Amino acid sequence: MRTPVYVIGHVNPDTDSIASAIGYAWLLHERDGIDAIAARSGVINQQTSWVLDFLGLKPPFLLNDASPKFGSVAIRLDTTTPERPLSEAWGIASKTGGVAPIITEDNRPYGLVTGASLFKLMAEYVGPNAKSNETAVNQILELPCREAADTSIPHFNSSTRIKDLIRKVLHEEGDDFWVVDDNGKYTGIARKSDLIHPPRIKLILVDHNEAQQAVSSFEEAELIEILDHHRLGNLPTNSPIHFTVVPVGSTSTLVTERIAEAGLSAPPEIAGILLAGIISDTLHLISPTTTERDKNALKRLSRWAFAADSPLAKETIESYAEQILTSGSGLSARPPREIITTDVKTYEAGDYKFSISQVEVSDLYELGEHINDLRKALEEYREIKEIHFAVLMVTDVVRGSSRILMANPPAILEDLPFNPTQDGTLLAEGMVSRKKQLVPIILSQLEV
Numbered sequence: 028m029r030t031p032v033y034v035i036g037h038v039n040p041d042t043d044s045i046a047s048a049i050g051y052a053w054l055l056h057e058r059d060g061i062d063a064i065a066a067r068s069g070v071i072n073q074q075t076s077w078v079l080d081f082l083g084l085k086p087p088f089l090l091n092d093a094s095p096k097f098g099s100v101a102i103r104l105d106t107t108t109p110e111r112p113l114s115e116a117w118g119i120a121s122k123t124g125g126v127a128p129i130i131t132e133d134n135r136p137y138g139l140v141t142g143a144s145l146f147k148l149m150a151e152y153v154g155p156n157a158k159s160n161e162t163a164v165n166q167i168l169e170l171p172c173r174e175a176a177d178t179s180i181p182h183f184n185s186s187t188r189i190k191d192l193i194r195k196v197l198h199e200e201g202d203d204f205w206v207v208d209d210n211g212k213y214t215g216i217a218r219k220s221d222l223i224h225p226p227r228i229k230l231i232l233v234d235h236n237e238a239q240q241a242v243s244s245f246e247e248a249e250l251i252e253i254l255d256h257h258r259l260g261n262l263p264t265n266s267p268i269h270f271t272v273v274p275v276g277s278t279s280t281l282v283t284e285r286i287a288e289a290g291l292s293a294p295p296e297i298a299g300i301l302l303a304g305i306i307s308d309t310l311h312l313i314s315p316t317t318t319e320r321d322k323n324a325l326k327r328l329s330r331w332a333f334a335a336d337s338p339l340a341k342e343t344i345e346s347y348a349e350q351i352l353t354s355g356s357g358l359s360a361r362p363p364r365e366i367i368t369t370d371v372k373t374y375e376a377g378d379y380k381f382s383i384s385q386v387e388v389s390d391l392y393e394l395g396e397h398i399n400d401l402r403k404a405l406e407e408y409r410e411i412k413e414i415h416f417a418v419l420m421v422t423d424v425v426r427g428s429s430r431i432l433m434a435n436p437p438a439i440l441e442d443l444p445f446n447p448t449q450d451g452t453l454l455a456e457g458m459v460s461r462k463k464q465l466v467p468i469i470l471s472q473l474e475v
């Protein structure tokens with residue numbers, strides 16, 4: 028059985044995280060034949076969902092926890108039904124090493140025929156003295172499967188983490204268990220020995236390299252590679268891995284370069300999502316994080332994306348970029364708490380734990396009517412997360428400036444080089460990048 032490799036961006040994924048995961052999974056599959064699956068940890072934001080819909084792409088697989096699940100060890104054995112003759116179960120069991128799953132007509136677990144359950148049936152029919160009984164094995168094999176099925180086998184949901192129920196597993200007498208989906212339907216059989224040493228989930232991280240931004244339980248996964256464009260966080264690994272961090276505007280840029288290096292060209296919808304990743308992260312090449320490599324990647328993707336039969340056939344790069352940047356913006360469409368949590372990152376520096384959320388608007392004027400609600404939500408978020416302070420960066424993607432709101436800022440942050448405004452927010456003129464502009468300024472204040 029080949030185990031898949033999940034390509035996954037940071038939690039609370041933005042468009043670049045989703046785009047680079049989809050693009051890189053596509054490349055690994057095309058170039059190396061790897062069973063790579065694009066994944067995400069958390070809900071798709073408004074902007075990304077617009078892009079995916081527009082391109083006709085499905086959101087990546089939802090992987091909220093990298094701890095092995097019952098589903099990861101379930102083996103889909105052949106099955107038969109309760110009324111079929113036991114000879115069928117016998118046939119299955121002889122191929123599977125002694126177990127035959129009996130399921131109902133609508134695919135639900137009925138019982139398992141195992142060595143032990145067969146022996147029990149034999150004992151009932153034959154009695155203690157085999158020689159004195161005429162019942163032939165053939166007659167027993169004609170009985171319906173339900174006669175020999177053990178119906179007391181526990182069920183486990185395929186998305187349940189093994190570590191959460193391993194004690195229960197160890198206390199069970201049998202060696203085989205049902206694994207079912209959310210509707211209670213058969214997905215496979217899990218063996219005790221596999222549950223005790225489950226294979227690790229294989230992960231490739233894109234668009235992040237810090238533990239705090241990675242999918243939950245990632246330390247239980249086998250980390251294969253990191254492809255990113257953020258500052259280094261200390262994420263320890265047990266063995267050497269492929270590690271690429273380049274200061275470019277987006278991870279989608281790096282994925283595009285690798286596709287080109289492989290001598291491939293991406294199909295229009297893959298090129299379209301990678302374009303969206305670059306446009307979203309660099310605000311269509313105006314963010315100071317933008318490099319020549321991003322510009323070149325954008326040009327290359329445009330050649331692939333705006334083909335005649337593409338979902339982008341009627342667009343230009345300008346019209347596409349404008350729709351992407353405005354689809355994610357706005358303060359009115361969502362409740363304040365969602366605005367704070369949609370694109371939030373947490374950091375630790377000096378003695379401080381803090382978060383910086385970012386929201387994009389097409390006009391900072393919008394901020395006025397929402398400012399009190401946002402302030403309240405920011406403080407609530409800070410309390411729930413038990414962090415020292417929380418920051419919200421409201422970025423005007425049209426004019427390229429931001430306003431900064433803070434909940435419980437420490438005194439050490441009083442000297443931030445921004446202009447206070449009448450509503451108590453700070454005006455950060457020309458600042459659009461959390462990563463390259465705001466984070467370094469805050470870190471330098473905290474770490475003196």
Ligand SMILES: [Mn+2]
Binds near residue numbers: 234256308
């Ligand atoms: Mn990015």
